[in-house]
Amino acid sequence: MANESSGFEIRPMDQFEVKALFGGDISWYTPTNVTLWMALTVVAASVLMIYGARGRALVPTRAQSAAEMAYGFIYKMVEDVAGHDAVRFFPHIFTLFMFVLFANLLGLIPFAFTTTSHIAVTAVLALTVFLSVTALGFILNGTKFLGLFWVSSAPLALRPILALIELISYFARPISHSIRLAGAMMAGHAVAKVFAGFASALGAAFFVPVLAVTALYALELLVAVIQAYVFTILTCVYLRDALHPSH
Amino acid sequence: MADDAANGVGMPQLDLSTFSNQIFWLIVTLFVLYYVMSRVALPRVAAVLADRRGTITSDISAAEEFKLKAQAAEEAYHKAKADARAEANRIVEAAKAEMQAQLDVQIAKADAEISARTAESERRIREIRDSAMEMVSEVSKEATKDILEAFGAKADARSVNAAVSARLKEGA
Numbered sequence: 001m002a003n004e005s006s007g008f009e010i011r012p013m014d015q016f017e018v019k020a021l022f023g024g025d026i027s028w029y030t031p032t033n034v035t036l037w038m039a040l041t042v043v044a045a046s047v048l049m050i051y052g053a054r055g056r057a058l059v060p061t062r063a064q065s066a067a068e069m070a071y072g073f074i075y076k077m078v079e080d081v082a083g084h085d086a087v088r089f090f091p092h093i094f095t096l097f098m099f100v101l102f103a104n105l106l107g108l109i110p111f112a113f114t115t116t117s118h119i120a121v122t123a124v125l126a127l128t129v130f131l132s133v134t135a136l137g138f139i140l141n142g143t144k145f146l147g148l149f150w151v152s153s154a155p156l157a158l159r160p161i162l163a164l165i166e167l168i169s170y171f172a173r174p175i176s177h178s179i180r181l182a183g184a185m186m187a188g189h190a191v192a193k194v195f196a197g198f199a200s201a202l203g204a205a206f207f208v209p210v211l212a213v214t215a216l217y218a219l220e221l222l223v224a225v226i227q228a229y230v231f232t233i234l235t236c237v238y239l240r241d242a243l244h245p246s247h
Numbered sequence: 248m249a250d251d252a253a254n255g256v257g258m259p260q261l262d263l264s265t266f267s268n269q270i271f272w273l274i275v276t277l278f279v280l281y282y283v284m285s286r287v288a289l290p291r292v293a294a295v296l297a298d299r300r301g302t303i304t305s306d307i308s309a310a311e312e313f314k315l316k317a318q319a320a321e322e323a324y325h326k327a328k329a330d331a332r333a334e335a336n337r338i339v340e341a342a343k344a345e346m347q348a349q350l351d352v353q354i355a356k357a358d359a360e361i362s363a364r365t366a367e368s369e370r371r372i373r374e375i376r377d378s379a380m381e382m383v384s385e386v387s388k389e390a391t392k393d394i395l396e397a398f399g400a401k402a403d404a405r406s407v408n409a410a411v412s413a414r415l416k417e418g419a
Contacts, residue, residue, distance in 0.1 A: 012255055018265040028267035038276040045280060049288035056295045058302055064295075071292045091285035099280055119260050120269040128277075186260065 010197030012190040016117055021075040033113040034121075040106055041115070045098040070098070074232065075086070081236035096125065097232040104185060104224035116227075117185035119178060126178035129235050137242035176216075177234055184227045188220040203244055380415075385410045 021031045048070070049232040052063030060068060074094045077132040078086050084198060102118055107114025115121050116216060198209040259265070388411045395407065 011298040013259060016259040018259060018262070018268065026265055026268050028271045030268055032265075032268055032272070034265075034269050035272045038272050038383070042276055042280045042283065046283050046288065049284065049292065051296065053288070053292055056291065056298075058299055068290075068296060071289065071296070091281065091289055094289060095277065095284050098284060099277065115269075117260070118269055120266045121273050124270050124273050142322055182260065210370075 007177065010194055010201075012193035012197070015113070015189060015193060018118075034115055034118075037103070037106060037113045037115050041102040043101060044102045044106060049098070070094075070237065077233060078236055078239075081233060082240040083243055084238050086236070089239060093232060093235055096226055096235060097131070097195040100125070100181065100231050101225065101228035104228055105221075106146045107185065107189065108220055108224060114185050114189055116181055117189060122178035123174070125181075125231075126174040129238060130174040133238045133242045134237075136239075137245060140243065141245050145242070145245045148241055173234075173238065177231070181227050181231050184223055188216070188223055192216050192220065384412060384415055387415065 018026060019033050020026050021033065021036060024030065026032060048063065049067050053060075053067040055061055058062060071094070074097050075087070075090055078090050078093055082089075103114065103116040104122075106112055107117065138146070141147075149163045149170070151166065153164045154162050192213055193214045193228055195209045199206045199213070202209060387410050391407050391411050392404065394400075
C-alpha cells in the first residue's frame with residue numbers, strides 16, 4: 001500500500017500485524033502480541049474492579065467510584081434494555097463490556113496492539129453473542145421464539161415478506177455487530193498512523209499533522225468508549241429479543 | 248508479517264493464518280476475565296453497594312428516630328413550661344387570697360378599734376357637755392339667786408331652780 005511512494009513511507013497497517021512474542025512461526029498456541037495485549041486487558045480490568053475497589057469504603061475513593069460506576073452503568077443497562085430477568089446474565093455482559101472497553105483503550109497507547117481491531121476477535125465475540133442468544137431464545141421460549149420473525153401486528157399478506165426481512169436482518173446482526181467494532185478501531189488507528197507519518201514527511205510544517213493527530217486522538221478516545229458501549233447495548237437488545245420474543 | 252504487503256492483501260486482519268491463534272487466546276482471555284469478574288470483582292462491588300444502601304437506609308431511619316425524640320423533648324419542655332406557669336399562677340392566687348384575708352382581719356380589727364375609740368370619745372364628749380350643762384345650770388341658778396337678792400327680792404330656791412331649768416331647756 002504505502003511503500004509505492006518512494007522516500008515517503010507510511011505503513012499504517014503494520015500496527016495490526018500479529019507477531020510471535022519470542023519469534024518463530026505462529027501456530028494456534030504461540031504467545032503473540034495478541035496474547036500480551038489481551039492479558040493486559042484482563043490486568044487493567046482487574047486493577048480497576050479489584051485493586052481500585054479494594055478499600056470497600058463507605059465513601060468511595062476515585063478508583064472505587066469508577067469501579068462502582070462501571071458496575072452500576074452496565075447493571076442498569078442490562079436491567080433497562082434487556083429486562084429485569086436478564087440480570088442473571090449481568091456477569092457475562094459485564095465481562096464483554098470490560099474486555100471491549102479496555103482492549104479499545106489500551107490500543108490507544110502508542111505502539112500498542114489493538115486486539116479489537118481484528119475481525120477474527122470481534123467476529124468470535126459477536127458470534128458468541130449471536131449463538132448463545134439464539135440458543136437461549138429457543139431454550140426459554142421453544143418454537144414461540146420464531147414469533148420474533150412473524151410480525152402479528154402487520155396485515156396477513158405482508159407477514160411472509162416481513163418474516164423474510166426479519167430473518168435476514170437477524171442473521172445480519174453478528175456481521176454488523178463485529179464489523180462495526182473492528183472497523184471503527186482499525187480506521188481510527190490507521191488514520192492516526194497516516195497523520196503521524198505526514199508529520200515526519202512535512203519537515204517544518206510538522207505541527208499541522210501533530211495537531212491533527214492530537215484532535216484525532218481525543219476523538220478516538222471517545223470512539224473507544226462509545227464502541228464498547230454500542231457493542232454492549234446491542235448485546236442487551238439481542239438478549240431482550242431472546243427473553244421476550246413477542247413484538 | 249512481512250509477506251502481507253508482498254502478497255497484496257495489506258490487511259493483517261485478513262491474514263487467515265493468524266486466526267486460530269487470535270481465537271484461541273481470545274477464548275482463554277474471556278474465560279479468565281469472566282472468572283475474575285464473576286467470582287471476585289462483581290460480588291465485592293455488589294457487597295459494597297448493598298452495604299452502602301443499607302447504611303444509608305439505617306442512617307435515615309436513625310435520623311427519623313432522633314427527630315421524633317427531639318419532638319417529644321420539645322413537647323415535654325412546653326408541657327413543663329405550661330405546668331410551671333400554672334403552678335406559679337396558683338401560688339400567686341393563694342398568696343393574694345391569704346394577704347386579702349389578713350388584710351380583711353386587720354381592717355375589721357382597725358374598724359372595731361376605731362368605732363370603740365369613737366364611742367369612747369363620744370361618751371367623754373357627752374360627759375364633758377353634761378358636766379358643762381350642769382355647771383351652767385348651777386351657775387345660772389346661783390347667779391339668778393344672787394341677782395334676786397341684790398334686788399332685795401326674797402325668792403325661794405325651789406321655784407328659782409325650776410324657772411332656770413325651764414329657761415335653759417328652752418334655750419338649749
